[in-house]
Amino acid sequence: MDLGWDPAELFERVFDDPAATLAALDGPFVLAAIDRHTDRIVLGTDKLASRPCYHADGSTFAFGSEVKTLLPYVDDPTIDEQAVSDVLLMGYAWGDRTLVEEVHAMLPATVLEYRAGERSTERYWSPDFDESESPTYTAELIEKYQRAVDDVAGTIGGDGDVGVWLSGGLDSRALVGQLRRTFPAGSERSDEGGRDRLRSYTYDIPKGWREPQVARQVAERLDLSLTDLAVSPEKFLSRMGRGVSLTDGMLRWSVFIPITTVFDLPGDEVDVVLEAAGQGPIMGDYLTRYHLGEYASAVEAMYQKEHALSAARVRAVMDADVDPIRTFEIEAERSDERTPRRKVLDAHFRNYYPRQQFANNPIARSRHGVRVPYVDGDLLNHAAKMSTSLRPGTIPFTGGKVPHATTKPKLDLVGEIDPRLMDVPYERTLLAPKYPLPTHTVGFVVASLLKKRKFDRQFGGGRLPDEWYRSHAGFRARIDDLLESACERPFFDAAEIRRLRREHLDGEGHYVNTTLAAVTTVELWIGEHVDEATRPAEQVPSELAAESDAES
Secondary structure (H helix, E strand, C coil), X not given: CCCCCXXXXXXXXXXXXXXXXXXXXXXXXXXXXXXXXXXXXXXXXXXXXXXXXXXXXXXXXXXXXXXXXXXXXXXXXXXXXXXXXXXXXXXXXXXXXXXXXXXXXXXXXXEEEEECCEEEEEECCCXXXXXXXXXXXXXXXXXXXXXXXXXXXXXXXXXXXXXXXXXXXHXXXXXXXXHHHHCCCCCECHHHCCCECEEEXXXXXXXXXXXXXXXXXXXXXXXXXXXXEECCHHHHHHHHHHHHHHCCCCEXXXXXXXXXXXXXXXXXXXXXXXXXXXXXXXXXXXXXXHHHHCCCCHHHHHHHHHCCCCHHHHHHXXXXXXXXXXXXXXXXXXXXXXXXXXXXXXXXXXXXXHHXXXXXXXXXXXXXXXXXXXXXXXXXXHHHCCCHHHCCCECCCCCCCCECCCCHHHHHHHHHHCHHHHHCCECCCCECCCCCHHHHHHHHHHHHHHHXXXXXXXXXXXXXXXXXXXXXXXXXXXXXXXXXXXXXXXXXXXXXXXXXHHHHXXXXXXXXXXXXXXXXXXXHHHHHHHXXXXXXXXXXXXXXXXXXXXXX
């Protein structure tokens, strides 16, 4: 929706009524309004905090889009051990924590005001979690989704080249199908010799599953070019440090391996790239009926849904007085909602999207423009009202741990956008979306068994990083260097880390993809940024000291 405000009016309104003004805005943004005459600063995040914003404690008010840029304003940076616990437990951090106690992340839909040395924060918007029983709910959800994607696509300049990540899933095909409506085949740039403005990319993981094959079928149906980008340990080794730095050490490196293929894209090939991260949960396929209805405690429901490692494993790896569960207790206490279901949904909207789904966007943004299509208040409010009956159930006898493959809204969305895509198999179930939802559950079980059999043969039951560590000497040497450094940290248990490493190499377990990747992510970021920030001047290498003197 075009509000008709020019930039001057927007900032005037922000100073007059920050909360109401920001609530009226949709789309991805971070806003900073500064009035130097009154020493007043207003910061605002969008409704999902799709772009990070941090602020630091201290006598000087400092804010920025990266934690490391704020370290010079922190007198004595302190490692936040609860945030370290989060990265181990989930693979990412929750709440307003970062790896440095004195630096805080801004939550979604938050306005922060700094005036006369004082700062205050306010949540200016939240979704309505009342369940909708409307028979037209799904149709309305699809309509709101299409409008939101169209609105974001409309922000791309008339001659902008647009890329989209395409996988074997339903979310990416729905997104690319909707974008194809905005950028139809034949909408070429006149200055590029007839080159299609829309193109797609996929990554081909060694010994992977069926993602590239399905992506190719989708691209063919849409008359769309598709570029395969290869993943290898050599390429990733050269990019791991940069990825950890760009994500502020709060996203386990094994999670963002595929997205580092953006560095293979020619710099001038696309102006903006979109991906479907976050779309599935909005269509209901993340929080299950079990997690929203079977736990008396919101804390237990959050833990059971979010943890990648058990709390016991986290406690064993950390030599610190930290309770991993405390993260979820804080989020339950932060919420004003009164029932476990509503608290879980509230915590989901405040944490899952900004701290996990969009956490790797800075990597992509370092190469090209990024748009998140789902930061739309009308769409998010409607998604929050989804009936529990539309959310996925779970496979019997799994204790709620294995959800059904998909949801009916996701299947309906694909059919509404482009019926041609209903015949292309869904990689998670091996069935085309045209088949009824119950058959996809059966297909998911069969596909999961086939996938497990294939991965057991290829990786011994582990995942790609587990296999790289065992078979690639250079990769193992890099991880071992980081593990040895981590063993010197007072908050890590060196004996436990070394035990896990030894058992992994002996084939007694698979610990690199989760536990050891989290440990080395934290170590890499702290070593590169915090240790350097706190190193005494006499220990700074002479060439760096000379550079510092020249700048000052």
